[in-house]
Amino acid sequence: PIEEVSLDFEVLGPVQGNPDMVNVLLAASRSENVEVRQSALELGGLTARVMDVEAFAMENAFSLIADQLAVPRDAIVALVDVGATMTTLNVLRAQRSIYTREQVFGGKQLTDEVMRRYGLSYEEAGLAKRQGGLPESYEIEVLEPFKEAMVQQVSRLLQFFYAGSEFNRVDQIVLAGGCASIPGIAEMVEEQLGVPATIANPLASMSLGPRVQAHALAQDAPALMIACGLALRSFD
Structure with missing residues (x-):
């Protein structure tokens, strides 16, 4: 439904070979996707100026x-x-x-597999992926x-x-x-x-x-x- 969508547009310039028309960029997103990001910023004490x-x-x-x-x-x-x-x-x-x-x-699929196979927490698995320390079988x-x-x-x-x-x-x-x-x-x-x-x-x-x-x-x-x-x- 259109009332659940956030819309914006920007005129890019005239159409090549047709000066009577312009190219327009239209961006659309579900409003809830925008609001989730706004809320995350507000938790950090910030205010969203632009959503890209x-x-x-x-x-x-x-x-x-x-x-x-x-x-x-x-x-x-x-x-x-x-x-x-x-x-x-x-x-x-x-x-x-x-x-x-x-x-x-x-x-995350790699992290989940490391967690499952080696019995690590999400944080431990993420660190191990980046810093090493996993068994030789990991590779x-x-x-x-x-x-x-x-x-x-x-x-x-x-x-x-x-x-x-x-x-x-x-x-x-x-x-x-x-x-x-x-x-x-x-x-x-x-x-x-x-x-x-x-x-x-x-x-x-x-x-x-x-x-x-x-x-x-x-x-x-x-x-x-x-x-x-x-x-x-x-x-x-």
Whole structure:
């Protein structure tokens, strides 16, 4: 129902070859999704000024990594953000979004398996994933199957894109989100899908404050694409 939807729009500019018409970007979300985020900010003593869509935030952040890629500026790039519970595909052409899709898949599935197999709490399993200390069997029995599943999810998302567009290839895959920090995942994606793959680092050209731990930040960098995209946007 329309009364349960939050809507906004922005005029992008005239239609090429037709000055009597304009391109308009329309964004819509279930109001409850907006309200949940507003409430979370209020718990922290903050007030929301703007609510953005993740795919558009990633498009903003893409400007931070575009120069790191060995493809022309008009290339077709698949930006895949694999978070805790959701994987978002954002396909860009000439650095503008032309396709987005989400699937329920993320690092929480790996965390849950570590909890189940090794009897750890959620917090302990999350730390063990990042810092190590798990039995030798973890790599082969738990991590490798998850990496295979992640590659399959990327492949599936790309198949949806090919089926719903005029394109049948992408020039580059960029992996972002917390799961992009898994060692060897870019190499596995590239080998199995036959497309050059790299890990997003939106912080590569930023200077760091003296209190920032560079190594820890570098590990978290792929997970900060959306945060960087939000930080880059302006609002009235």
